[in-house]
Amino acid sequence: MHDQSPVPSSALPVAEWQQALDTVLQTPLKARPYSAQIMRQSPTAFLFLIDQSGSMDERTTYRGRVLSKAAAVAQIVNQTLLELVLRCQKGDEVRHYYDIALIGYGGLNDEQAVSLWSGAMAGKFFLSPAELAGATIRVDEVTVERSIRGRSMTVTEKRPVWLNAVHNYRTPMKSAICLAESLVREWLVAQQGNDVYPPTVINITDGVATDATADELLACCERLKALRSMDGNVLLMNIHVSDERGKSILFPARADDLGSDQYARLLYDMSSEMPAPYHADIASLFGLDQRTSYVGMCSNADMDALVKFMNIGTPTQHNSSFIANLSPEP
Amino acid sequence: MNSRWQSVGKEAPTYLDNEDATRADDRAGIWAVADGAGGTGIFVGEWAQHLVRHVPAHPFADLTALSTWLDGHWKPFFDRYQPRAKADPFIGYKFMYEGSGATLATLHQRDTQLYWLIYGDAVVVCYQSATGELQAANADLRQFESAPYLLNWLDFPKAAGMQSGVWSHQPGQQYALLTDTLGQYVLMAYAALSGDTASLAAVAQQPTALGQRAQTHLTYWTDRTGQFDELVWNPLRNALSSTDAFLAYTQQLRRQQLLGVDDYTCLLIDA
Numbered sequence: 001m002h003d004q005s006p007v008p009s010s011a012l013p014v015a016e017w018q019q020a021l022d023t024v025l026q027t028p029l030k031a032r033p034y035s036a037q038i039m040r041q042s043p044t045a046f047l048f049l050i051d052q053s054g055s056m057d058e059r060t061t062y063r064g065r066v067l068s069k070a071a072a073v074a075q076i077v078n079q080t081l082l083e084l085v086l087r088c089q090k091g092d093e094v095r096h097y098y099d100i101a102l103i104g105y106g107g108l109n110d111e112q113a114v115s116l117w118s119g120a121m122a123g124k125f126f127l128s129p130a131e132l133a134g135a136t137i138r139v140d141e142v143t144v145e146r147s148i149r150g151r152s153m154t155v156t157e158k159r160p161v162w163l164n165a166v167h168n169y170r171t172p173m174k175s176a177i178c179l180a181e182s183l184v185r186e187w188l189v190a191q192q193g194n195d196v197y198p199p200t201v202i203n204i205t206d207g208v209a210t211d212a213t214a215d216e217l218l219a220c221c222e223r224l225k226a227l228r229s230m231d232g233n234v235l236l237m238n239i240h241v242s243d244e245r246g247k248s249i250l251f252p253a254r255a256d257d258l259g260s261d262q263y264a265r266l267l268y269d270m271s272s273e274m275p276a277p278y279h280a281d282i283a284s285l286f287g288l289d290q291r292t293s294y295v296g297m298c299s300n301a302d303m304d305a306l307v308k309f310m311n312i313g314t315p316t317q318h319n320s321s322f323i324a325n326l327s328p329e330p
Numbered sequence: 331m332n333s334r335w336q337s338v339g340k341e342a343p344t345y346l347d348n349e350d351a352t353r354a355d356d357r358a359g360i361w362a363v364a365d366g367a368g369g370t371g372i373f374v375g376e377w378a379q380h381l382v383r384h385v386p387a388h389p390f391a392d393l394t395a396l397s398t399w400l401d402g403h404w405k406p407f408f409d410r411y412q413p414r415a416k417a418d419p420f421i422g423y424k425f426m427y428e429g430s431g432a433t434l435a436t437l438h439q440r441d442t443q444l445y446w447l448i449y450g451d452a453v454v455v456c457y458q459s460a461t462g463e464l465q466a467a468n469a470d471l472r473q474f475e476s477a478p479y480l481l482n483w484l485d486f487p488k489a490a491g492m493q494s495g496v497w498s499h500q501p502g503q504q505y506a507l508l509t510d511t512l513g514q515y516v517l518m519a520y521a522a523l524s525g526d527t528a529s530l531a532a533v534a535q536q537p538t539a540l541g542q543r544a545q546t547h548l549t550y551w552t553d554r555t556g557q558f559d560e561l562v563w564n565p566l567r568n569a570l571s572s573t574d575a576f577l578a579y580t581q582q583l584r585r586q587q588l589l590g591v592d593d594y595t596c597l598l599i600d601a
Contacts, residue, residue, distance in 0.1 A: 031542070032537055032538065032539070032541065032542045034537075035537075035538055035539040035542060036539075037539065037590075037591050039340075039591065082420075082423070085420050086420060086423065086424045086428070087369075089372060089420050089421060089424055090368065090372075091372070091373060091375075091376075092414075092418070092421070094420070133420055139419055146426050146427075148408075148483075148484055149401075149483070149484065149485065149486060150486065155426060157422070157423060157426070158419035158422065158423065159419075159423075160419060160420070275537070276537035277537050277538055
């Protein structure tokens with residue numbers, strides 16, 4: 001295990017810090033939340049919580065290959081992190097549009113979630129996109145076919161890797177949620193009450209928390225989801241990766257959609273309802289009917305669904321709502 | 331015809347970081363604005379500059395003409411920027427997967443005819459101050475609800491992204507080419523002040539920043555119907571006197587929440 005400093009606390013004395021947080025949380029919500037534009041002056045944050053427990057060793061299929069769930073999740077998270085850097089790349093500059101945390105639970109021990117950044121960034125929780133670009137574990141090279149104006153050409157691409165496939169120990173999910181809550185509190189205070197797009201937390205797991213009861217886990221999630229900027233509450237999205245049994249359920253509207261599966265119902269209760277600006281993208285990307293409510297969870301998701309889910313939660317080219325917020329600069 | 335134009339970037343403190351590009355050739359009767367699309371792609375400001383610099387002397391007849399023109403001009407840009415892109419894995423990946431995209435609006439004068447072309451959501455308008463009538467090449471406010479079509483060296487242009495037409499010049503008629511967000515402001519204000527509020531009201535229903543802006547326009551211009559010339563067009567004209575005036579003008583509109591965050595360009599042409 002690498003050295004892990006505690007969650008960085010603000011330079012403010014405790015009383016002033018608490019007052020600053022109270023001020024943020026008491027600022028009235030905007031009439032149209034989730035519309036803040038994401039710029040250097042008003043960044044947002046992404047926190048990825050990755051289950052690295054022993055059961056992530058089970059097999060799944062991704063892009064036609066049989067591999068462990070941990071390996072598939074690592075590939076998908078690495079692609080998402082690459083997308084985050086790309087959205088910030090302007091010419092030769094990587095702009096500070098977000099802060100990004102990568103938290104693992106299991107993997108290194110039974111009890112404690114940890115930041116997964118390594119090398120020079122070990123011990124840090126949030127990285128700027130420029131720091132993320134420099135924090136790769138390695139860069140893989142792959143040969144791919146690309147089409148330029150209808151003409152196919154073979155190019156060698158470099159694919160950065162930040163997350164290795166790891167599957168060890170139990171599933172201290174509560175520790176990860178609590179760490180996310182702590183990080184988001186610090187982050188909100190640092191934004192000094194500015195109109196910022198609220199942080200998005202994406203939890204990827206294949207199992208049940210081993211460090212808390214359902215009620216304890218829900219209480220943690222409620223505290224996390226209650227945090228907010230004036231632009232809206234923190235979004236907590238939960239993904240249950242598939243064991244290739246059971247029906248896949250994506251963005252359900254009601255708990256009843258989940259049948260009697262207690263674990264799926266717990267994930268449902270843990271998750272945020274997705275804001276209205278996301279609805280059209282969710283319906284379009286997943287081929288779902290237009291509804292008035294989508295809860296940000298999926299149960300028994302296969303890897304393709306996981307990719308799409310990540311596209312909804314982060315500013316990829318597939319998420320036009322997020323891209324519109326990110327691009328005051330179209 | 332004579333033109334004047336200004337362009338400012340979106341972000342404090344300098345507003346110099348600007349991915350819009352402008353060309354004003356009054357003698358040849360060629361005017362163009364391009365808006366480098368920052369949401370995707372790389373070297374987009376450079377691509378916007380490249381596009382306006384190479385706008386041909388004659389109007390684009392149709393999509394084939396636009397595509398043929400792009401065929402002749404994409405490769406030098408690619409050859410110039412690919413080595414720079416290859417030096418960095420992130421830039422290289424983005425360059426090859428997303429290319430460089432920009433919207434483009436052009437206006438060509440041929441005798442008394444003004445030929446306009448738009449690819450994407452830039453705005454071209456023709457305004458007659460004597461009557462207060464504004465004709466927009468692309469007046470539909472709903473165009474701003476979705477991502478714009480972009481001219482990209484990576485792909486061929488699409489028919490759905492292109493609009494073109496022609497106006498006959500009349501005495502007193504003025505023309506403006508605006509990048510999307512400033513064009514959006516002019517179109518929203520005109521819709522509100524001319525009493526044509528149906529499309530503005532429809533956009534105002536959207537749970538987005540654009541919807542909020544449409545609602546602000548509906549409210550802000552209440553009881554000022556018929557004052558577009560005085561309240562919108564002339565202040566825009568006057569703001570083109572200097573970069574400082576244009577920056578102050580756009581910042582004032584921002585404070586009033588009538589204008590979204592973006593790079594802003596306005597190229598105004600009159601006789």
